[in-house]
Amino acid sequence: MAADFVVYGFSQSDVGDEDPQVYELDPDTTIRAIGKWSTAGDEAADYNFDQIARYRAKGITFMGSGTASIIFPKDFATPEIFDDMSTRDADGNPVPHDEFGFPEPARRGNIFNPKYREYLLSWARIQVDGGVDGLNFDEINAGFSGGLKYGFNGNEGFDDYAIADFTRYLLAKYPTYTAADWMSRFGIAADNLPRRDVPADDLAANFNYREYLRAGGWNLNPVNAANPLAPEWGRVIANRMYAEDTSFTATYIRRYWKGMVDELRGYAWRTKHRRLLISSNGLWPYVDFNSVGMYPWNPDEQTPDWRGADYVPVVDGHLNGAKSLQSQYRYLKEQSARIAGNVPVVVFIDWPTDMMTNYLNLPLRERQDYWRIFGAEAYANGIFPAFHLKDTVGSPTATDLGMMEFFTTYTRFFKDHRSIFKDNAIGTRAVRVGASGVAASLLVQRGTGRRTIHLVNHNYDQGIAPQAGFTVEADLGSCPRRVTMISPDRTRSTSPAFTCRHGTLKVAVDRLDYYNVILV
Known part of the structure; x- marks a missing residue:
């Protein structure tokens, strides 16, 4: 069940390839282990389905995937079929997408065309037949921008x-x-x-x-x-498929997406007697978890340059760890809840984008610090980071970058404390910190009612400045019997001194390196 996932990896391979880094990291799942692209994945023989057994032997859920919108002429038997599958501008002409820089002409597929939806379902069924545990669809509704030809003004989708x-x-x-x-x-x-x-x-x-x-x-x-x-x-x-959007395009895309999801879940149950997990890039309904790609020009924050939330903050080639992503992460969690209900939200650095380039170009220590700060801040706000292992454009892998030992060590903390990090809602009561540059949050676990206070240190300038000897105060409404503090930066838990009066808890924090969790 996706609700039980706590450690996510991101490693995408071509359909016939396999990434041994996944077995080393041993996450609960990777967002999309393989990706169908163009004609690679049209036939069952294209796939390396044998790796699924190796995933299951490690207890890792195997997510298949494919692009839901980028198409090429060679993908279809005739030029006429390619034209019919393509999105159109308001004059009825196919919209080119030369901005991708592919050597062959690229267009966007038309989800309003029932034959195109069946085309997507056809390769998805091949992956279900091969034994995948779930499917991730990338860029479901990307065929409406107008592309470079129209300056991304929305002149597309008028077929x-x-x-x-x-x-x-x-x-x-x-x-x-x-x-x-x-x-x-x-x-x-x-x-x-x-x-x-x-x-x-x-x-x-x-x-x-x-x-x-x-x-x-x-x-x-x-x-x-x-x-x-x-x-x-x-x-x-x-x-993005916002819950409040009842316009024509949202209404019908939502309807067609649900039809595809229902068909695939029904097919998996009829043929494999298994429940199929569904995810997609972004915030979508009818999914088992939302996997949100972090890329420039996202709609998650209004900025003067329209680039959106800065999910990989860098200044002069160095990590800007002084920035907090708490508000952006909370926005994603809250929007996902409105759109999809209570499903996990996981964020990953999307590619090929300058956010990924900035991450790859950081010094090794600062790449690690990215996860110690912003990966931790995701957990601290009830969502999950996907630890980056591999993309499909030949970028250095985690092994190439010297990150694997760090990843396997760091994620052990979350595996060991997985019961704490599952199914948390953001608490509404105030948390006050007696130190500057510390982002604090209160999470309340659904079902158990367990409360945790999370502290993320943003006192950072090409290295963390630990904070010591400060107090955290939280309005809980009721007083706890005991308080424990844990951290991926420490080898053991501690029992900090605390007082509580009329439901207001005060905890003495001896030291905060990157991330502390106070268990109430």
């Missing part, structure tokens, strides 16, 4: 399938609208009205949104605020 669904959406949302209503509310021309007496996919006789966009002059920028139907269509945010 015939989506246009027909948009008509269905409008007719369902406004069941009593008359011709006059459509014209006055949205400025739709009299000869292009949504009609209930004509099939929605008859774009010549029923409403054609592309014609509407051309008439309004919005065909090069369809989500322009001047377009009255733009809010109805919605703006797709890659790798």
Whole structure:
């Protein structure tokens, strides 16, 4: 069960390859052990399914995966099929994605096309047949940006399938609208009205949104605020499916995603009599855990340069350990709860991005400190870091970087104390720290009610500055019988001095290196 996972790794290999580092780290799972890409993974013979038995012998859950949106001409039998599978702009033309820099033309697949959804399911079934424990789908809704050609302004996703669904959406949302209503509310021309007496996919006789966009002059920028139907269509945010978004694109993508998930879980149960775990890159519903890629231009924080939350903070080539990611991690946890309910949230450094480049270029000690500070801060806020082992673009592996001994030693702490780190909610009561530069949080475990206070030290300048001899005060509402302090930076637990009056706990902390956990 994903709810029992505490240590995650990130190691992705091509479908026929295997990473021995995984067995050395011995995590509960890797987010995606293999990844289907282009034609590699179309046939069962492409895969090294024998490694699944080796994973299970170590007690590691094996997650298969594949890209859910990037496609190439060679992926399909004919150019016509490739065109049909591709997303379109508001003029009905396929949208190129040359910004990826691939040697062959790349496009995004169209999730509104039932044949494309079946294509995704076809390789997913091969992995289920091969014995995977779960599947991770990467970039499910990435085909709506417009790419470099349109300056990422959202001019993408306007194919015939989506246009027909948009008509269905409008007719369902406004069941009593008359011709006059459509014209006055949205400025739709009299000869292009949504009609209930004509099939929605008859774009010549029923409403054609592309014609509407051309008439309004919005065909090069369809989500322009001047377009009255733009809010109805919605703006797709890659790798995010926000719970409150009820626009057309969110409603139908959510529906199609659920259909795919239900089909795969049903298939795994019918054929293997096993429950299939599902995950995806980002924040998505209907998953067993959310795995959130950390990359630039993310939507998780409003910043002046639009790059979003800085998940791998670096200054002049050195780790900026003085920064805290507490607010960003809490945002991810809270959003995931709204979207997917009570499922684990795990973050990983996505690639190839400059966040990954910055991490790889850190000095060895500072790479380790990244996990001691920001990996710990993930645990401290009820989510999980995925310890980075390997990507698929030839970057140095954890072994190449001299990180494996650290990873195996450091993660032992979380394995030994796994009962503490599972299924925690962020507490609402205040925690006060008598030392500067320390991020504190209170977690409350669902089911057990166990309370833990987490302290992460951000007194850092190319090295940690330990804090000593300070007090932590927490409003708990009730007083504990005993208090214990543990840390991955210490070999044994301690019993710090504490007082408690009227539910306010005061604990004397003798020393904080990187991360302490106070067990109440």
